[in-house]
Structure formats: C-alpha cells, structure tokens
Amino acid sequence: MITFIGLGAGSIETLSRGAECALRDxxxxxxxxxxxxxxxxxxxxxxxxxxxxxxxYETCDSFYQNGTxxxxxxxxxxxxxxxxxxxxxxxxxxxxxxxxxxxxPLFAEESVRQIRERAVALGIETRIIASGSFVEAxxxxxGVSLGDGCDIRDALALSPVDRxxxxxFPVAARIDTGRGLLLYQVFDTAAASQTKLALMRDYPDDxxxxxxxxxxxxxxxxxxxxxxxxxxxxxxxxxxxxFVPPLPxxxxxxxxxxxxxxxxxxxxxxxxxxxxxxxxxxxxxYFIEETYExxxxxxxxxxxxxxxxxxxxxxxxxxxxxxxxxxxxxTIDDVCAGIVEKLVRRHPHVFGTVDVADSAxxxxxxxxxxxxxxxxxxxxxxxxxxxxxxxxxxxLMAAMEVSKRVVKVGFEWEQFAxxxxxxxxxxxxxxxxxxxxxxxxxxxxxxxxxxxxxxxQVARWQKVDPEDALRGMLRRFGDRFRxxxxxxxxxxxxxxxxxxxxxxxxxxxxxKAR
Numbered sequence: 001m002i003t004f005i006g007l008g009a010g011s012i013e014t015l016s017r018g019a020e021c022a023l024r025d026x027x028x029x030x031x032x033x034x035x036x037x038x039x040x041x042x043x044x045x046x047x048x049x050x051x052x053x054x055x056x057y058e059t060c061d062s063f064y065q066n067g068t069x070x071x072x073x074x075x076x077x078x079x080x081x082x083x084x085x086x087x088x089x090x091x092x093x094x095x096x097x098x099x100x101x102x103x104x105p106l107f108a109e110e111s112v113r114q115i116r117e118r119a120v121a122l123g124i125e126t127r128i129i130a131s132g133s134f135v136e137a138x139x140x141x142x143g144v145s146l147g148d149g150c151d152i153r154d155a156l157a158l159s160p161v162d163r164x165x166x167x168x169f170p171v172a173a174r175i176d177t178g179r180g181l182l183l184y185q186v187f188d189t190a191a192a193s194q195t196k197l198a199l200m201r202d203y204p205d206d207x208x209x210x211x212x213x214x215x216x217x218x219x220x221x222x223x224x225x226x227x228x229x230x231x232x233x234x235x236x237x238x239x240x241x242x243f244v245p246p247l248p249x250x251x252x253x254x255x256x257x258x259x260x261x262x263x264x265x266x267x268x269x270x271x272x273x274x275x276x277x278x279x280x281x282x283x284x285x286y287f288i289e290e291t292y293e294x295x296x297x298x299x300x301x302x303x304x305x306x307x308x309x310x311x312x313x314x315x316x317x318x319x320x321x322x323x324x325x326x327x328x329x330x331t332i333d334d335v336c337a338g339i340v341e342k343l344v345r346r347h348p349h350v351f352g353t354v355d356v357a358d359s360a361x362x363x364x365x366x367x368x369x370x371x372x373x374x375x376x377x378x379x380x381x382x383x384x385x386x387x388x389x390x391x392x393x394x395x396l397m398a399a400m401e402v403s404k405r406v407v408k409v410g411f412e413w414e415q416f417a418x419x420x421x422x423x424x425x426x427x428x429x430x431x432x433x434x435x436x437x438x439x440x441x442x443x444x445x446x447x448x449x450x451x452x453x454x455x456x457q458v459a460r461w462q463k464v465d466p467e468d469a470l471r472g473m474l475r476r477f478g479d480r481f482r483x484x485x486x487x488x489x490x491x492x493x494x495x496x497x498x499x500x501x502x503x504x505x506x507x508x509x510x511x512k513a514r
Contacts, residue, residue, distance in 0.1 A: 001085075001094075001096045001097070001124070001125050001126070001127070002081065002082075002085050002096075002097045002098075002099060002115065002119060002124055002125070002126045002127075003022060003026070003096065003097070003098045003099070003126070003127050003128075003129060004099050004100075004101065004105035004112050004115075004116075004126065004127070004128050004129065005019050005022050005023060005026070005098055005099070005100040005101070005105070005129045005131075006019055006100075006101065006102075006103055006104045006105050006128075006129065006130045006131035006132075006133070007019065007039075007044060007046040007047070007100050007101065007102050007103065007131060008046050008102075008103065008131040008132050008216070009102075009103055009131075009132050009133060009134045009136065009137035009138075009215055009216030009217070010044065010045040010046060010102075010134075010137065010214055010215065010216045010217035010220070010239065011045065011046070011137075011216045011217050011218055012046060012048075012049045013218075014046075014131055014132035014137065014216050015046055015049070015131050015132075016129070016130060016131040016132070018129050018130075019129050019130070019131045022098060022129045023037070023050065023053075023055060023098070023100065024053065024055065026055075026057075026096075026098035026100075027053075027055035027056045027057065029096060030056045030057065031056050033089065033090075034089060034095060034096065035095045035096035035097060035098065036058065036084050036095065036096075036097050036098065037055065037056065037057040037058070037098045037100065038057065038058050038059070038060065038080075038081060038084070038097060038098065038099050038100070039057050039058070039059045039060065039100045039101075040059075040060050040077065040099070040100070040101045040102070040109075040111055041059060041060065041061055041064070041102070042059045042061055043061065043238065044102045045214065045217045045220070045239075046102070057100070060077050060080065063076050063077050063080070070110070070156070074110045074111045074114055075114065077111045078111055078114040078115045078118060081097060081099050081111075081115050082115060082118055082119065082122065082124070084097045085097045085119070085122075085124050086122070086124070099111075099112070099115070102134070103131070103132070103133040103134045103135075104130050104131060104132070104133035104135075105128050105129075105130065106128065106130075107133040107134065107135055107152070108133075108134070108152070108154065108184045108185070132216065134184065134215055134216070134241060135152060135182060136216075137215035137216030137221075138182055138212045138215040138216075138241045138243060139182065139243070140215075140216075141210075141212050141215045141216075141221055141223050142210045142212065142223055142243045144180055144243065144245075148180060149179045149180065149246075150179060150180040150181065150182055151175070151176060151179050151180070151181045151182070152182045152183075152184070153175075153181065153182070153183050153184075154183075154184060154185050155183040155184065155185045155186045155191055155194070155195040155198075155242065156185045156191060156194070158175075158183075158194070158195060158198035158199070159198055175199070175202050177202050177203065177246060177247040177251075177252050177253070178246050178247065178249075178252060179246050180243065180244065180245055180246050181243070181244040181246075182241060182242070182243050182244075183195060183241060183242040183243075183244070184241050186211075186236055186240050186241060186242050187236065187237060187238045187240065188236060188237070189232055189236065191236070192231050192232040192234075192236050193231075193232035195231060195232075195242065196228060196229065196231040196232050199228055199231075199244060200228060200229075202247075202253055203228055203244065203247065204228070204251060205227070205228055205229045206227040206228065206229065207227065207228045207244070207245075207247070207251075208225050208226070208227060208228075208245070209225070209226065209227075209228050209231060209242055209243065209244045209245070210223050210224070210225050210242065210243040210244075210245075211223070211224045211225075211226060211231065211234055211236065211240060211242055212240065212241045212242065212243060213236075213237070213239055213240050214239045215239075215241060217239070220239075228244075259314070259315070259318055260318055260321075260322070260332050263315070263318045263319060263322045264322060267322055267323075267326065275319075278319070278323070279323065280320060280323060283316065283319055283320065283323075286316060287313075287316045287320075288392070290309065290312045290313040290315075290316055291313060293309045293312065293313075294306065294309045294310060294312075294313050295471075296309075297309045299471055299475065317332075317335070318332060321334075321335050345369065345373075346365075346366050346369045346370070348365070348369075349362065349365070367408075385405050385406065385408075385409065386402060386405060386406075389401050389402065389405075394467065396452075396456065396466050396467050396470060397467050399452070399453050399456040399466070400456055400459070400460060400465070400466055400467070403453075403456055403457060403460050404460065407460075413457075416461050419454070419457050419458055419461055420458070422454050422457070423451075423454050423455065423458060426447065426450045426451040426454045427451060429447050429450070429451075430444070430447040430448060430450075430451050433447050479510070480507055480510035480511065483506065483507075483509070483510035483513065484498075484503055484506045484507060484510065487506050487509075488506075
C-alpha cells in the first residue's frame with residue numbers, strides 16, 4: 001500500500017484532520033519499522049508542524065541536489081517510493097509507504113502521477129488522503145472564484161511556439177484567454193522568463209498579472225500585481241504562482257477557432273447571401289486564385305503580403321470544410337486530424353525509430369509508406385505510376401512530376417549529354433516543321449510540346465525547378481520592360497514612338513542596371 005498525503009497549501013490550517021492522523025500513524029509505524037513516512041521535500045511551510053509534533057520521516061531532497069532536470073528527478077523519486085513499497089518486514093509482511101507532498105496529491109504533483117501509474121502494473125494498491133491545495137489558497141489571495149472558470153497549468157509546459165513531442169502529441173494546448181489562468185512551477189527567474197514569453201504570444205505586454213507568494217501561509221502570503229513584461233524582473237521562488245486574469249473580448253487575439261466560427265456564422269440562415277450561395281464547385285476558381293497569390297507573395301519576398309495571402313488561402317480550406325460539415329460529410333477537425341496523423345505516420349525518422357541519411361531517403365520512405373497505407377483492393381491507390389497527378393496542375397509543373405515519377409523505375413537517360421542530344425533533336429524537328437512549305441499547326445504544337453518536355457528534363461538533371469525558372473525570367477522581363485516604359489515616359493514619348501533599336505538599347509541598359 002502506498003498512501004499519498006496532502007500537506008496543504010502551506011498553513012497548518014489547510015492540513016486536513018485525516019492527513020494529520022495519517023501522518024502521526026505513519027510516523028509511529030516508521031518508528032516500529034513497519035513502514036516509511038517519506039516527504040517529497042522538507043522545503044515547505046507545513047513541515048514545520050511535523051517537526052513540532054516530533055514525527056519521524058525521511059525526505060527526497062537529496063534527489064533535487066543530484067537531479068539534472070525535473071523529468072529525471074520525478075522518475076528517480078518514483079523509483080525510490082516504489083522500491084520501498086515492495087520491501088517486506090522481518091515477519092515477511094509487506095511494508096507500507098506514506099508519501100507526503102505539498103498541497104493536494106492530485107494537484108500539480110508529477111511524482112504522484114508517475115507512482116500511481118506504475119503501481120498498477122506492480123499490483124501495489126494506492127489511496128489518497130487530501131488536504132487543501134495551492135489552487136484554493138492562490139485564488140482566494142486574488143479574490144477569484146473557481147466558479148468563474150480558471151485554467152490551471154504547469155508554467156514549464158507553456159511554450160512561445162506550437163510544438164509536438166517525440167510521439168507526435170502537442171506539448172501544450174493554446175491558452176484560452178477568455179478564462180482566468182493560474183500557473184505553478186514559476187520557481188526561478190528562468191521559469192518566469194519562459195512563462196512571460198509564452199504568455200506574450202496571447203496577452204498584451206502590459207497586461208496586469210498577479211505574482212502570488214506563499215498562498216495560504218499566514219504572515220507570508222503576498223500578492224504583487226505587475227505588467228506581464230516585468231514578470232521575470234521580480235523575485236520568485238518555489239512558493240510563487242502566477243494568476244493571469246481573462247482578457248476582455250476586445251483584447252483577445254483571434255485564432256483558428258474564431259475563423260471557423262466566423263465562417264459558420266457567414267453560412268448561417270441569417271448570414272451573408274453570397275457565402276450561402278457557394279458550393280465546392282463555385283469556390284474552385286477562388287482556391288486557384290488564392291494559391292497563385294500566395295506564390296506571388298513568395299516570389300516578391302514580401303512577408304507582410306505572404307501573411308495576408310496565406311490567410312486568404314486558409315479561408316478557402318475552412319470554407320470547403322464548412323460546406324462539408326453542413327452536408328454531414330466531414331468537419332475541419334477531421335481535416336486537421338487527418339493531416340496530423342498522416343504527417344506523424346510518414347515521419348518515422350522523427351516520431352519513431354527509423355534512421356535516415358538524407359532528404360532523398362526521406363522521400364523514398366514517404367513513397368513506401370504511402371503504398372503501405374493502401375491495398376490493391378482500395379480505389380485510392382494508383383493502378384498506374386502516372387495516376388494521381390492533379391489534372392488542374394500547370395503544365396510545366398505536371399511535366400516535372402511526370403518526369404520524376406518515371407525515372408523511379410529506370411526510365412531515364414544514362415548521362416546528361418544524352419539529354420542535351422535529345423534537346424538538339426527536338427529543336428531540329430521543330431525547325432523542320434516550321435520551315436515546311438505548308439506548316440501544320442497540329443504538328444508544330446506537337447513538336448513544341450516535345451521540346452518543352454525535353455527542356456523540363458534539362459531542368460531536372462540540373463536540379464532546377466522549371467516553374468521557378470520561368471517565373472524568374474518573367475520577373476526579369478517585367479522589370480526590364482517597365483524600365484523601358486519609364487525611360488519613354490521621361491522622354492515624354494509613347495512606346496509606339498520608339499524604334500526597335502531604341503528599345504533594344506534601353507533593354508541592354510536595364511540589364512546593366514540590375
């Protein structure tokens with residue numbers, strides 16, 4: 001049997017009568033060598049009462065001195081408690097263990113959580129004897145009712161960026177700024193700094209927060225209200241917790257939840273007439289337009305514009321998901337869950353035990369995993385290597401994708417010189433057709449297509465994206481032609497008034513200017 005005893009928030013008044021009786025009984029059994037009374041730490045105000053009562057106990061403070069991080073610390077404490085619980089006395093009967101922790105055993109006690117989980121596998125019975133926790137004391141100190149709604153979080157679990165752990169699970173969910181937030185583990189300046197940075201993601205820098213010290217301890221309890229940006233400039237210790245009041249609606253930063261809610265509102269019976277008329281088919285062209293506007297922002301290297309255009313593209317995803325939700329087909333949560341599961345599954349080198357040498361091996365593994373996800377009886381898998389290339393893909397991008405797929409099965413030139421020879425061959429065939437007495441437009445189009453596809457092969461061999469290459473050329477052409485327009489305007493002449501040699505001269509000038 002392992003008995004977990006809560007020592008209360010700090011004041012002896014918060015120690016329950018049941019906990020006091022259990023502590024005295026545990027001490028007596030410890031003296032009689034029938035069990036162990038173990039404290040996670042003696043550095044807690046309630047422990048002073050145990051000294052006054054002359055109780056016999058041991059502590060785990062030595063683990064703190066030797067521990068390198070909290071994860072290993074709590075694991076070592078759990079090992080120690082479970083090892084004691086498996087010992088037997090001189091008469092062969094099992095010894096009992098009482099493990100006393102600050103506050104309530106089930107509030108912010110990682111060591112208790114680990115011990116309870118592992119005790120089940122070992123067949124060790126556990127029980128809880130509760131006392132008041134730091135939560136009630138801290139909220140009382142700032143005059144907040146638990147009924148108002150309050151999140152209670154480990155400050156060390158907060159992060160200034162969204163993260164996924166090694167198993168593919170989120171490290172910490174985003175904060176609901178519409179509720180109060182009580183944070184523990186703000187025990188030193190580094191923890192306070194990390195907490196501040198994480199909170200600044202969702203709260204104004206000058207939002208007033210409360211640093212609560214020694215909540216529930218008479219003559220020691222204090223509350224300091226300060227702007228968030230000063231949180232790591234104030235003294236904190238192991239008895240410090242932080243309360244963050246909820247933000248009013250006008251200050252809350254909109255996020256994904258607000259976007260999906262807004263979309264549902266626009267589609268409601270009393271929503272926007274235009275939005276209510278849309279279907280997957282009518283939205284198709286907007287999805288394409290928004291995608292190209294994102295590419296344009298990337299090409300322009302304009303971060304502010306990219307942020308805006310990504311929002312427009314995201315709206316298209318949410319719009320389609322809302323339509324599907326109304327039809328009872330799927331929801332935006334299904335969309336997110338599906339891609340998260342797929343990414344975790346297809347990255348075993350990150351979330352599993354697979355080792356990869358480089359990005360090329362990552363891509364090979366990706367393709368193998370995709371095949372393993374399907375069976376021959378499923379319509380979702382491709383009967384042809386060329387199946388699955390989107391029909392609406394720009395021709396240049398589609399050509400590159402076709403090329404990449406066929407070379408995987410060995411349909412490839414042996415050397416780059418052969419590619420260049422093919423380029424010469426296709427160029428000659430196009431020239432021959434153009435030089436014909438009566439050129440055939442169909443044949444010209446065919447030969448031009450062959451030449452363009454061969455140029456794509458040249459790009460692939462040189463590891464150049466042909467789409468990017470062409471876009472780059474169009475940017476350069478646009479810049480140079482606009483240079484000619486500006487020069488003509490400076491001369492107060494229309495472009496049609498410039499001769500071709502004059503335009504060529506300005507074109508060369510534009511090339512030198514860049």
